[in-house]
Amino acid sequence: MVAADLLVAQNVGFGIIALLMIVAALRVVTVKNVVHAALWLVIVLSGAAAQYLLLSAEFVAITQVLVYVGAVMVLFLFGTMLTRAKIGAEADLNNKNWGIAVPVSLLMFGVITWVLIDGFGDERLPNPDEQTQVPIQVLSDDIFGPYLLPFWALSFVLLVAVIGAIVLARKD
């Protein structure tokens, strides 16, 4: 029997979106067309954004859409369309080392599951009716306060990547 508090709207929504994400994720690696794979990936990433919304993490959800759907996927598609993107099925899209990815992804899944259970256990999310949303001001105060150093480190990594891309692309 399912416990009564499991069938609330959020949980049902979570189940539907999670199922959709799993199907879409499998299609990303099985579909025979690069652009189709990218579009399935869009569904996976938007699904993640929807899950964040269900967790009432509004800011993270919007960031997910802005960064992944709006920028990363557009650049993905832009790059593939600029170089090679045939319409219809393509042969040999599979990398011959794909077998190695299976244990790696299983290991990732195990580690993430363990971390989540170890970190949160059966702690529950507070009821969304009780005004639990973290205001964005608090979020930004945290990022630019106690977490300033990691934030700077991340920005530095991105800066290195940008400069690296320019160095690689320059002809002279």
Place this chain on the structure above:
Amino acid sequence: MNALLAADLPYWAQSLLRVLGGIVAVLLPAGTIVYVFLFKMMSFMQSRLGPMEAGPYGSLQLVAEVGKWLQKEDITPERADRFIFKIAPLVVLVSTFLLVAVVPFGPDAWFTNFEAGVFYMLAVSSVSVLGILIAGWASANKYSLLGGLRAAGQLIAYELPMVLAVVGVIIQAGTMNLQQIVVAQNAGSIFGWNGLGNPYILTQFVGFIIFMIAVQAELTQTPFDMPIAESELVSGYMTEYSGFRFLTFFIAEFATAGVFALIASVLFLGGWGIPFAWFDWSTIDSVDDWMNVVGPLIMVTKMMLLAFIIMWVRFSYPRFREDQLQRFAWKVLVPVSLVNIMVTAILKVAF
């Protein structure tokens, strides 16, 4: 009348009203902009009359046009990727509908009161790029693909100045909620004088100019219409579309123009509000209920004003070259908006 406006509706009725309101808020500006500016203003600027036969002064021309498009054959090219080809215009239109959801039209006349409204607006406006890109690709046509790629390159380039221009407003208002940005402008004062509120077009004029230029580019309106350049690319990503699907692209283009004009008027012109000092209002709760009726009218007026500017520029300037377009975004708009953010932040701390 006042009792009617203050009535508490059940949740389902509110939701239904909001959905209907959203459809109206997308389609009505689109139709008005097409008739008033695209048909009539362009004609007058070119010393001709424009449509005159259908209805008084051709005002029913749009109905005739929609009828014409709807009965045309829905053609899919033989080599095209059928499903993606068909779904692409809808992706573009959905982005427009998502965009209008955060625009406030009155103290209680809003669709969603998003805490991170400005941020949401920037995020969903970038979804339309995806639709344009896959439309260009799925058409299986070199011109379309080129148009789609140009559109993606341009929209990515101009999204950045748009985000940075809005940051100035966010710093000044101290919130990302569009409703609170409206309140902050109308409850504000200029050096103690509150007769006009404090519309951010005065303090954020640079940001306003950058925002409008970026909007022009996001809409691929004329100085920035490299992606649809009809004389070289035969309308780019729209080349292969006919009938209903072309109509969808067409509606999306002008509806997005209307919605961006609405957002610009919220961010820079004070939105639905009138200066609160006129009626001794102080906060949003003390605003009278009749603003829910007057507010949308004020919004439409401001929208028409900004849409007029967008169309005026569209009909006046020749097309940018691709390299000029990219250079303008990265070497002029981005640095200027970064300086704008810095100055705004310094002044915010100073005052």
